[in-house]
Amino acid sequence: MKAILAEYILDTNKVLKNKAVLIEGNIIYDIVDWEGTKDYDIDEIYGGEGYLLIPGLINAHTHVAMTKFRGLGDDLPLDIWLNEVIWPMEKEWSEEEIYKWALIGIAEAISNGSTTINDHYFFANEIAKAAKELGVRAFIGHTVMDIQGPETMNLKKGFKFFKEWKKEELITPTLAPHATDTCSKELLSEIKEFAEKENALIHMHVSQSKEEVLRVKRREGLLPVEYLRDVGILEKSFIGVHGVYLSEKEVKIYSQSGATLVHCPTSLAKLEGEIAPIIALWEKGTNIALGNDCAVSNNTMDMILEMKFAAILNKVKMGDPTKAKAKEVFYWATLGGAKALGIKAGLIEKGYLADLVLINTKKLYFLPKDNILSHLVYSAKGNDVEKVFVNGDLIYDLGKFTKLLKFF
Amino acid sequence: MKAILAEYILDTNKVLKNKAVLIEGNIIYDIVDWEGTKDYDIDEIYGGEGYLLIPGLINAHTHVAMTKFRGLGDDLPLDIWLNEVIWPMEKEWSEEEIYKWALIGIAEAISNGSTTINDHYFFANEIAKAAKELGVRAFIGHTVMDIQGPETMNLKKGFKFFKEWKKEELITPTLAPHATDTCSKELLSEIKEFAEKENALIHMHVSQSKEEVLRVKRREGLLPVEYLRDVGILEKSFIGVHGVYLSEKEVKIYSQSGATLVHCPTSLAKLEGEIAPIIALWEKGTNIALGNDCAVSNNTMDMILEMKFAAILNKVKMGDPTKAKAKEVFYWATLGGAKALGIKAGLIEKGYLADLVLINTKKLYFLPKDNILSHLVYSAKGNDVEKVFVNGDLIYDLGKFTKLLKFF
Numbered sequence: 001m002k003a004i005l006a007e008y009i010l011d012t013n014k015v016l017k018n019k020a021v022l023i024e025g026n027i028i029y030d031i032v033d034w035e036g037t038k039d040y041d042i043d044e045i046y047g048g049e050g051y052l053l054i055p056g057l058i059n060a061h062t063h064v065a066m067t068k069f070r071g072l073g074d075d076l077p078l079d080i081w082l083n084e085v086i087w088p089m090e091k092e093w094s095e096e097e098i099y100k101w102a103l104i105g106i107a108e109a110i111s112n113g114s115t116t117i118n119d120h121y122f123f124a125n126e127i128a129k130a131a132k133e134l135g136v137r138a139f140i141g142h143t144v145m146d147i148q149g150p151e152t153m154n155l156k157k158g159f160k161f162f163k164e165w166k167k168e169e170l171i172t173p174t175l176a177p178h179a180t181d182t183c184s185k186e187l188l189s190e191i192k193e194f195a196e197k198e199n200a201l202i203h204m205h206v207s208q209s210k211e212e213v214l215r216v217k218r219r220e221g222l223l224p225v226e227y228l229r230d231v232g233i234l235e236k237s238f239i240g241v242h243g244v245y246l247s248e249k250e251v252k253i254y255s256q257s258g259a260t261l262v263h264c265p266t267s268l269a270k271l272e273g274e275i276a277p278i279i280a281l282w283e284k285g286t287n288i289a290l291g292n293d294c295a296v297s298n299n300t301m302d303m304i305l306e307m308k309f310a311a312i313l314n315k316v317k318m319g320d321p322t323k324a325k326a327k328e329v330f331y332w333a334t335l336g337g338a339k340a341l342g343i344k345a346g347l348i349e350k351g352y353l354a355d356l357v358l359i360n361t362k363k364l365y366f367l368p369k370d371n372i373l374s375h376l377v378y379s380a381k382g383n384d385v386e387k388v389f390v391n392g393d394l395i396y397d398l399g400k401f402t403k404l405l406k407f408f
Numbered sequence: 409m410k411a412i413l414a415e416y417i418l419d420t421n422k423v424l425k426n427k428a429v430l431i432e433g434n435i436i437y438d439i440v441d442w443e444g445t446k447d448y449d450i451d452e453i454y455g456g457e458g459y460l461l462i463p464g465l466i467n468a469h470t471h472v473a474m475t476k477f478r479g480l481g482d483d484l485p486l487d488i489w490l491n492e493v494i495w496p497m498e499k500e501w502s503e504e505e506i507y508k509w510a511l512i513g514i515a516e517a518i519s520n521g522s523t524t525i526n527d528h529y530f531f532a533n534e535i536a537k538a539a540k541e542l543g544v545r546a547f548i549g550h551t552v553m554d555i556q557g558p559e560t561m562n563l564k565k566g567f568k569f570f571k572e573w574k575k576e577e578l579i580t581p582t583l584a585p586h587a588t589d590t591c592s593k594e595l596l597s598e599i600k601e602f603a604e605k606e607n608a609l610i611h612m613h614v615s616q617s618k619e620e621v622l623r624v625k626r627r628e629g630l631l632p633v634e635y636l637r638d639v640g641i642l643e644k645s646f647i648g649v650h651g652v653y654l655s656e657k658e659v660k661i662y663s664q665s666g667a668t669l670v671h672c673p674t675s676l677a678k679l680e681g682e683i684a685p686i687i688a689l690w691e692k693g694t695n696i697a698l699g700n701d702c703a704v705s706n707n708t709m710d711m712i713l714e715m716k717f718a719a720i721l722n723k724v725k726m727g728d729p730t731k732a733k734a735k736e737v738f739y740w741a742t743l744g745g746a747k748a749l750g751i752k753a754g755l756i757e758k759g760y761l762a763d764l765v766l767i768n769t770k771k772l773y774f775l776p777k778d779n780i781l782s783h784l785v786y787s788a789k790g791n792d793v794e795k796v797f798v799n800g801d802l803i804y805d806l807g808k809f810t811k812l813l814k815f816f
Contacts, residue, residue: 269721316677
């Protein structure tokens, strides 16, 4: 049995002072006083005074391999960014390169406090290999589309990837149609059928650019969310991403569907200068999760920083300093992601997955000591993460990745 | 003579690869190849491969002692924040407490890459003592007001502080009227006269809340910037802060005055859900500087992170991903601040002050290596700072403050 001692144990339901979390196998066995650990047979003991333990953060939308392009397309209009920077570079991709940059992206995510990633990219096989090697919990879908897009993105490859990886413990394959403008009704119907048979999650971009909305309107005579509803895939197993240009009508449909909306605040503010109507969705009951998106649009894989951006950008969107609050963005980064992905994680409670992050609070910006939730959201950075546990295993320890055999 | 070797030397004018900066006394003596350092009598040598050297960042508006209140007033409407949280706590202030929390705030600013701060607070004397002890370059003004506000903020105390500290090398006293709504014409006229005689800078909040604008309008029949212009203090020596609610007319007047506007993007987005019309001011030629404001509104004293927020929040304000660019926010955080304060800093060039920050780039998020400016602005965090030099002296080194005798 492992024990993690912490001065603060924090999740969206509570703050506990000077408690220890006991881990048996991959599960949180119990929470006891520091003293109480003496009653158990503890093999490994971590943390202590000055440490904060939080549930592992869930990066609910990312393209980890795109770290390769970090810094190569800043401060450009979206169409130039895509057509003149990203797509030409992506044409040159090799499997080796994808694997290498996926390792870098995942390692960066872990070291900044993510225990779970939800990735959407082509060459999903290489990404799954990198995730497995590092020991992160990963949901991975092979990007597919049938309107524009290269041969690598055809549906058969998506299904093949799903079948090959569906028996892994930490890797869960998903279905990953690209976006509403690049996927036909026929393709989405096939995905729906496959998803129902396999009990699979569907992870898809929705309303991420004005062009997407226009193209769907022209082709289908519908708004993107109406299109998804009519195809029949907008339900609990659906993880939509961005939703920047959702109309009021779409917000209403979306919030009644049971689907999750993943908010990537930094990325879309940087790429489009826009903020999605997250508070409107949230207040109508939509499950919200949080994502870093890719390193080329963000430019860091840091979910702690993402919480600060989420809180502040939503305040700007609403012109209201009370929306969103620290506690809400922390929920989105933990329980919101867990709910979307269907895993028992995001809380530090008996019986929950032992996906945990240990943070060193012996820093000036954790003073005064009154409000640990505020300090986590508004002052901390991914750099404060010292140890990361996934499924009960220590996978990151002070700059070292314990499961990784060799970096490249 | 000291030498700092760096893989990258970066300022807003250039990137140099594998060069060394030579420091003689408090000044940059020259920039040479690594090999070229052999021709000089070097006592101390720093940096090397993997290091990035930048000009020290200038936190052009802050209240360092307010670190005491960090985390105690998040996510509240501004009036509740001020009236029910901040002001009651400030009434309890003692000199010892101010000194203690000023040390914490300044230490945090230095450790995140600031070499200069421009502070505005009452009990300025304690703040100056803390700044002197840590060795930071500091501009400090004793907050004064005559419409509402306590006795501690009277004008005589402001002038007294100025006279007592005007002969220090690293501490420059300034005049610090609080804001346009809390300072009368008579008070501002006295300040103007004193400033002209003493060649002093004036540091003042301008248009930071809707209430301020309304109150000035009611009292003077003018907008805040018109009021400042009519009093005659809106000129090159004037450092205005926030400007969140500036009208188009005020932007025009301000940009023609030669005054600086300090942008505190994180703070005002968090407190008010608002973004100042910085790009409009900038495009009309206003000098823009950047500030963290206080730790209770930000909540970190991290000027590297402030650059990222500045770039992203302005993109949102403009609905345009090209404004502001990484290079512009870097200018605001370096040369913009130096120009406001009248110091020869903000560039790494012969004859400039040796106020320098050494950053360790051996991190996953500095990969790939193509665009170091992008990585500094969009990926780095204050935590990457390893060494800070002010006036040629190493004042911060891997978590230690070299000048500080004892912390409290």
